[in-house]
Amino acid sequence: MAKKRILSGMRPTGKLHLGNYVGALENWTKLQDEYQSFHLIADYHVLTTDLSTDEIYNNTIEMVIDWLAAGLEPEKAPIFRQSQIKEHTELFLIFSMLITKARLERNPTLKEQVRDLNIENLTYGHLGYPVLQAVDILLYKGDVVPVGEDQLPHIEITREIARRFNNQYCSDEPIFPEPEGKITQFARLPGLDGNRMSKSLGNTIFLSDEPDVVNQKLRKAVTDPQKVRKNDPGRPEICLVFTYHKKFNPEELGEIETNCRSGALGCVECKTKCSAKMNQFLAPIIERRKKYEANLDLVKSIINDGEQKARAIAEVTMKEVHQKMKIG
Numbered sequence: 001m002a003k004k005r006i007l008s009g010m011r012p013t014g015k016l017h018l019g020n021y022v023g024a025l026e027n028w029t030k031l032q033d034e035y036q037s038f039h040l041i042a043d044y045h046v047l048t049t050d051l052s053t054d055e056i057y058n059n060t061i062e063m064v065i066d067w068l069a070a071g072l073e074p075e076k077a078p079i080f081r082q083s084q085i086k087e088h089t090e091l092f093l094i095f096s097m098l099i100t101k102a103r104l105e106r107n108p109t110l111k112e113q114v115r116d117l118n119i120e121n122l123t124y125g126h127l128g129y130p131v132l133q134a135v136d137i138l139l140y141k142g143d144v145v146p147v148g149e150d151q152l153p154h155i156e157i158t159r160e161i162a163r164r165f166n167n168q169y170c171s172d173e174p175i176f177p178e179p180e181g182k183i184t185q186f187a188r189l190p191g192l193d194g195n196r197m198s199k200s201l202g203n204t205i206f207l208s209d210e211p212d213v214v215n216q217k218l219r220k221a222v223t224d225p226q227k228v229r230k231n232d233p234g235r236p237e238i239c240l241v242f243t244y245h246k247k248f249n250p251e252e253l254g255e256i257e258t259n260c261r262s263g264a265l266g267c268v269e270c271k272t273k274c275s276a277k278m279n280q281f282l283a284p285i286i287e288r289r290k291k292y293e294a295n296l297d298l299v300k301s302i303i304n305d306g307e308q309k310a311r312a313i314a315e316v317t318m319k320e321v322h323q324k325m326k327i328g
Contacts, residue, residue: 003036005035005036005140005141006031006038007137007145008145009041010024012042012062013046013063014055014059014063016063016207017199017204017207018278019188019189019196019197020207021207024148026070027146032072032073032077033076035144038077039067039072041064043056043081045129049113064079065292065293067079068292069288079303080307080311085139087311087315091138095165098165099160104130104131107153107157110127131161134154134157134161138158138162139317140310140314141177145180146182146183148188162176169324175320175321189247205217207282207285207289209282215279218241218271218275219268223270224238230268231264233262234263235261242260242270252273
């Protein structure tokens, strides 16, 4: 039985942090054995919020190095740039005819972005980026898309577009599957200030951070405001550092919770324990990262090879689209 196909992607924003790892990358590395995986560098999607292209290439290289260092295996899961597969733009044009402006405006994720980014003049590209996401998935006939809960509305738009195309042009055999969203179980890791981990907020721990940097950053992490001194009883359920322990130090979790509540464990010692476990986790990633940093030609060849594989599939899909639409 053939493996189901997964399509996952990220916008190239440079080096990745632990929030990126926990929210997506960790899941990708686990799924690459279970599914036929493809990993998209969504460089066109950058333009929806920033027209500058000066850093896209360098950010792409940095991000791919983190992907590889975290355990993605390009032999199993090809890596490719969206912009280098011309079929993305062609199918985007076709799919744009299959969905209304009103439907896109009802997208709750778009509404949040307009509010959070204080966008006054929404561009056509930003309004239609779920359509381009649908292309990213359906061009490779993705069956499953690993996403956070906030991305489920985009998957529903993809399903609607696939259904509309199949109903309109495929009287016999449908071309496109209606993909399912696969929710990640540990989808969000808060930043050092308790907010969403984000570069723009300056509250991140990067996958490339050396131990002294992690130690320094974690010392500043927010904790229970009522626990001022060591002997004060703590509330681990509201403590950011305890959240990190859940992910990176599950073996000692029960002991840490008990000692925090009783006051036997102070915040300084708790943070020291946590940073030690984080550094232990990051050590092999940093080691692999340095090897790729020293061999950028290998990184570039991995991307080029992935693009050849992706292009071959995209060309076949578009040939089928042309045949069904009786175009060309």
